[in-house]
Amino acid sequence: MKKGVFAIWYVLYCPNQKEEEALYACKRHLTGEALADAFVFTYDCMRRYGGAWHLERQPLFPHYLFLESRNEEKLQEELRQYSQVLSVFESDGKLVRVEPEEEELLRMLCGAGHHSRMSRGYIRDGQTVVTEGPLRGRENLIRKIDRHKRIARVGMPSVGRFREMQVGLEIVAKS
Numbered sequence: 001m002k003k004g005v006f007a008i009w010y011v012l013y014c015p016n017q018k019e020e021e022a023l024y025a026c027k028r029h030l031t032g033e034a035l036a037d038a039f040v041f042t043y044d045c046m047r048r049y050g051g052a053w054h055l056e057r058q059p060l061f062p063h064y065l066f067l068e069s070r071n072e073e074k075l076q077e078e079l080r081q082y083s084q085v086l087s088v089f090e091s092d093g094k095l096v097r098v099e100p101e102e103e104e105l106l107r108m109l110c111g112a113g114h115h116s117r118m119s120r121g122y123i124r125d126g127q128t129v130v131t132e133g134p135l136r137g138r139e140n141l142i143r144k145i146d147r148h149k150r151i152a153r154v155g156m157p158s159v160g161r162f163r164e165m166q167v168g169l170e171i172v173a174k175s
Contacts, residue, residue, distance in 0.1 A: 009098035
């Protein structure tokens, strides 16, 4: 690896929601020269069953695996070698990079563990106020709230692939 070369995030498409299988295959087959890290983004959400609410972890981007690499050519070469195991989400024969604005937002909401925990807040006079969690102070990103499902649709700052995503948001009061 060259000194001063930053790792870039790429997207790998995983049909039939086999992100975990693809994650395992990438970590097992790709070398450290090609792959710095591979991960799936997740978020906390609430599900009601058995008469009670339960906190669950769900994929933030179903069908997508994220790859971090400092050597795009080596990554493409090794992915081609394992094309029977992996299906690459491509554009003009190249890996699709995650836009810097998208990466910044994902780092902000999910942190180093690539997981967005549940946010909590309230609504006062039609304004959402988030008191805890990754959406705190970022209420301007919320496009829509589904109070019944306890999720918020969050807008991405760029016009790339992921225009919106949903994250956990529990509204505990409304006045």
